[in-house]
Amino acid sequence: xxxxxxxxxxxxxxxxxxxxxxxxxxxxxxxxxxxxxxxxxxxxxxxxxxxxxxxxxxxxxxxxxxxxxxxxxxxxxxxxxxxxxxxxxxxxxxxxxxxxxxxxxxxxxxxxxxxxxxxxxxxxxxxxxxxxxxxxxxxxxxxxxxxxxxxxxxxxxxxxxxxxxxxxxxxxxxxxxxxxxxxxxxxxxxxxxxxxxxxxxxxxxxxxxxxxxxxxxxxxxxxxxxxxxxxxxxxxxxxxxxxxxxxxxxxxxxxxxxxxxxxxxxxxxxxxxxxxxxxxxxxxxxxxxxxxxxxxxxxxxxxxxxxxxxxxxxxxxxxxxxxxxxxxxxxxxxxxxxxxxxxxxxxxxxxxxxxxxxxxxxxxxxxxxxxxxxxxxxxxxxxxxxxxxxxxxxxxxxxxxxxxxxxxxxxxxxxxxxxxxxxxxxxxxxxxxxxxxxxxx
Amino acid sequence: xxxxxxxxxxxxxxxxxxxxxxxxxxxxxxxxxxxxxxxxxxxxxxxxxxxxxxxxxxxxxxxxxxxxxxxxxxxxxxxxxxxxxxxxxxxxxxxxxxxxxxxxxxxxxxxxxxxxxxxxxxxxxxxxxxxxxxxxxxxxxxxxxxxxxxxxxxxxxxxxxxxxxxxxxxxxxxxxxxxxxxxxxxxxxxxxxxxxxxxxxxxxxxxxxxxxxxxxxxxxxxxxxxxxxxxxxxxxxxxxxxxxxxxxxxxxxx
Numbered sequence: 001x002x003x004x005x006x007x008x009x010x011x012x013x014x015x016x017x018x019x020x021x022x023x024x025x026x027x028x029x030x031x032x033x034x035x036x037x038x039x040x041x042x043x044x045x046x047x048x049x050x051x052x053x054x055x056x057x058x059x060x061x062x063x064x065x066x067x068x069x070x071x072x073x074x075x076x077x078x079x080x081x082x083x084x085x086x087x088x089x090x091x092x093x094x095x096x097x098x099x100x101x102x103x104x105x106x107x108x109x110x111x112x113x114x115x116x117x118x119x120x121x122x123x124x125x126x127x128x129x130x131x132x133x134x135x136x137x138x139x140x141x142x143x144x145x146x147x148x149x150x151x152x153x154x155x156x157x158x159x160x161x162x163x164x165x166x167x168x169x170x171x172x173x174x175x176x177x178x179x180x181x182x183x184x185x186x187x188x189x190x191x192x193x194x195x196x197x198x199x200x201x202x203x204x205x206x207x208x209x210x211x212x213x214x215x216x217x218x219x220x221x222x223x224x225x226x227x228x229x230x231x232x233x234x235x236x237x238x239x240x241x242x243x244x245x246x247x248x249x250x251x252x253x254x255x256x257x258x259x260x261x262x263x264x265x266x267x268x269x270x271x272x273x274x275x276x277x278x279x280x281x282x283x284x285x286x287x288x289x290x291x292x293x294x295x296x297x298x299x300x301x302x303x304x305x306x307x308x309x310x311x312x313x314x315x316x317x318x319x320x321x322x323x324x325x326x327x328x329x330x331x332x333x334x335x336x337x338x339x340x341x342x343x344x345x346x347x348x349x350x351x352x353x354x355x356x357x358x359x360x361x362x363x364x365x366x367x368x369x370x371x372x373x374x375x376x377x378x379x380x381x382x383x384x385x386x387x388x389x390x391x392x393x394x395x396x397x398x399x400x401x402x403x404x405x406x407x408x409x410x411x412x413x414x415x416x417x418x419x420x421x422x423x424x425x426x427x428x429x430x431x432x433x434x435x436x437x438x439x440x441x
Numbered sequence: 442x443x444x445x446x447x448x449x450x451x452x453x454x455x456x457x458x459x460x461x462x463x464x465x466x467x468x469x470x471x472x473x474x475x476x477x478x479x480x481x482x483x484x485x486x487x488x489x490x491x492x493x494x495x496x497x498x499x500x501x502x503x504x505x506x507x508x509x510x511x512x513x514x515x516x517x518x519x520x521x522x523x524x525x526x527x528x529x530x531x532x533x534x535x536x537x538x539x540x541x542x543x544x545x546x547x548x549x550x551x552x553x554x555x556x557x558x559x560x561x562x563x564x565x566x567x568x569x570x571x572x573x574x575x576x577x578x579x580x581x582x583x584x585x586x587x588x589x590x591x592x593x594x595x596x597x598x599x600x601x602x603x604x605x606x607x608x609x610x611x612x613x614x615x616x617x618x619x620x621x622x623x624x625x626x627x628x629x630x631x632x633x634x635x636x637x638x639x640x641x642x643x644x645x646x647x648x649x650x651x652x653x654x655x656x657x658x659x660x661x662x663x664x665x666x667x668x669x670x671x672x673x674x675x676x677x678x679x680x681x682x683x684x685x686x687x688x689x690x691x692x693x694x695x
Contacts, residue, residue, distance in 0.1 A: 006535065006538050006539060010535055014524075053489070140522070188533065202524075202525075203524075204526060206523065206524065207518060207520035208522035208523060210516075210518040210520065210524050211518060211580075211583070212539065213489075214516045214518075215488040215536070215540050216492055216539055377445075401592075422492070432453075
């Protein structure tokens, strides 16, 4: 036990003392915020950054002339010529699109030199439908004032009723937290897991392992390395969380007292329909929403979420890093690892994609529940579910499975590791590895 | 000191050691000889408890090998290994602590050995900044720092220039004089011949010969001598009757 502690110490200190650790600790949050902020900023300011698209409208119905509103980077102009003439002249016109609206309003066509983007088509469709609807209602004898009144949007506020009372559901905040924590778990499992692998390879290649194995058991060396690097990760997360809590508290006090709605951005928010951009938009519109988010953070159990995150990071990491250590012990250099990497990264990538596209919308579906139970997928899937509320028994069961999965994986990995680290120059195949597993001692 | 009894070690495909038994006496210098792939490293790994034999046992001072023996053995592997990015002093302390030394003890002894090896002032250097010979010295220090009763040295002189090889050799002999039992493992017989009290010869997983150096020399005398001659070609004649077994000629001297 004393020796494993020495190994943990060395693995931990040799990494924490590096300059790159300090740089990572402060740079990653900045980069993270930068990437999300930039993404959100670009989405919010598409009109400025996107390329202008000009649409020449040939309107044979007479319903749309000068009524289509420019916006979303689309500018409409109206043709006085016939459709055939416009079509013939289109290639040289310099316009992006040619929109043909027949009198019947069926079979509307959009021509362009390059393929039209799906978003543009959607925008034009919405605009056309909108104008057509208004026009039809006016024809039916409804006056403009009435129409404006009828068109007034209704917003829905999501509230949760639980045994302890009711509260704001804060769906968007749950989205954001689920999304970010799943992403963080995914990244950190890969980053720290491959650090373990590289550490094992380093010891094997430099033959340090033979010196150490004559003093400690291979299992102690493997666990010492895994725990040491895990603590590095934990330190980094605790620093990140502390930093961001300080920052957000500071931001909170600043914005809660200063919540003036910014109408322009509010208007843009309505156009956003896809969930991915919605999250980005929630994050990027700080002027009017930051205060709300800060208030709503109170409604999300922060400590509970952080504890869950640290638990799933730690055990998810230990589970995966045991497999990473196994791979490291089986190869002679880093380039050889590739054939073994796919089976490790596949479940991770798979879970992340399913989580971001399915679990986040259906956190209580049976697929989501299953994914959050299986040890290899649960760290990511469960973190995606937790902000939406998970029954205690599911959380307990998932945690239990994860710990059991970790124990089993470590046992298997260590049996292979102890043989692999002493094998030089032998090309490891899956068959060979199974053989190593069966060796007695 | 060490009794190796009927050791068998099987790897997938081949048998690395087949019923090998060797006795190593307390306080002696023992040579474990044999060509590459004979099973020397496999045997050494078993004595170091890095791997376990499939059958047979190893006794140290009459006791079956166990955890408590780890701190009493010093092992210099053939493939030397140090952490490249770690400072030398730190590294020496780390290895010594893994062998059960306290940090303070390890520090004091390291100072002593650094002076002896003429490497004082390297304490804060990183291994990657050193030449190979210098790394060997560091590795040697980390092998002997915990004052092991048994020193196992696998090809200890490779990588050293003649001056430093001599320095290391003298240190080893001095440790032997102070009571340490030494096992040399090598495929280069001539490098240890003068040092060894007894030897064992391994070939193709079997022990083919062992005993005291002196006895082996005497018992294996066949009266055949290699004669090297410099000068004009010799031709046997009636007055000078001899047969030429090998007549390699080398131009330009020896």
